Amino acid sequence: MEYLGRVPAPPLDRFIDDIYCLSGVPRHRRMNVPPMPSAHLFINLGEPARLLDSDPSVPSEVFADGWFMGLWTRRFLVEYPTRVRLVGVHFKPWGLSPFVDMPVAELRDRWVPVDAVWQRSLDRIRNQVGEVASAAEALRIVEEELLARLAEAPARGLGLVRHTGVRLETSHGAVPVGALADAAGVSGNHLAVQFKSHVGVTPKRVARIYRFARLILSVDALRPVDWSDLAHMAGYFDHAHFSREFKDFTGHTPTEYLALRRRFPAEAGFPPDSGPMPAD
Known part of the structure; x- marks a missing residue:
């Protein structure tokens, strides 16, 4: 393809x-x-x-x-x-x-x-x-x-969400939501309401997904993988929580996921998106 x-x-x-x-x-x-x-x-x-x-x-x-x-x-x-x-x-x-x-x-x-x-x-x-x-x-x-x-005038609150979202994007979800709200000069509740309006979920949930994306895109299936190091780098400090979230998000344990990555390497010419995996 x-x-x-x-x-x-x-x-x-x-x-x-x-x-x-x-x-x-x-x-x-x-x-x-x-x-x-x-x-x-x-x-x-x-x-x-x-x-x-x-x-x-x-x-x-x-x-x-x-x-x-x-x-x-x-x-x-x-x-x-x-x-x-x-x-x-x-x-x-x-x-x-x-x-x-x-x-x-x-x-x-x-x-x-x-x-x-x-x-x-x-x-x-x-x-x-x-x-x-x-x-x-x-x-x-x-x-x-x-x-x-594209709407000519941004909807109310979209500028705040975009500014805060960019910080989550560049930090891979590592900036605490309280710090984001303080930096923007708004309450955590106000920030959450605006995120639900323009994203559909809270900033905490967005940070969680960015954190997982950083982890999954850091996996080099051609080399030995130290899951503890990768998890810590991505901001997971509780191994049990990391394991549960990994299984929830992928349907596999880290060991099973790595075996699949090695069995089905990414196609040449495709972007470095290591998230989706064959399910057949």
Whole structure:
């Protein structure tokens, strides 16, 4: 499967980490995706894909067109078709808010059809991309759509959330939430309310996900791994808590996860995203 991605031009880069295109035959049909500090938009240009929640009480869903996903606090699974052609957008945790006219909390831990959020827009986007457009052209079209939909005036509180979120991003979740609130000159409760409005979760939960992302992206499967050192570097000071969270977020123990990483190394040409793992 081929990957092409890029960071969008300003001002979109304040809210979006990257836009990318996947095409071709996937090496693995089903991928297990842990929580990562991103919200998502997928525009499906190929065969239908299936999404499965790690919560067995939530029914799976098949998407032929496209879907939004807010920030996820638990793992989910993606079942690719035999051939893939889709454009994806990784929003920063606070990045989805200025593009959707609905409470972001309603997208947390959920997948929602694109037309339920951007009404009557998906067919237009898909028609522009068509069946023959190159990956680069598909990225350009989606970037133009995002730029057109970016709110001209930021919603109340988004500046505070973005400023605080950037500190969490650059510190990998290591800055205490109380220190973030003090630095911003607001109460912890006020900061939590604004994060729930523009991210869907509290800053403490965002810090937790950034901390885990730092840990998982630090794993070098080609070398011996000292999990205690990695956990301490990422801010885990309780080994039992680290072990529980790792199993909750990945579905595996650290030893099982490392064995999978060694068995299924990342595909050449893909970004260094070591979170998703084959589930088949």
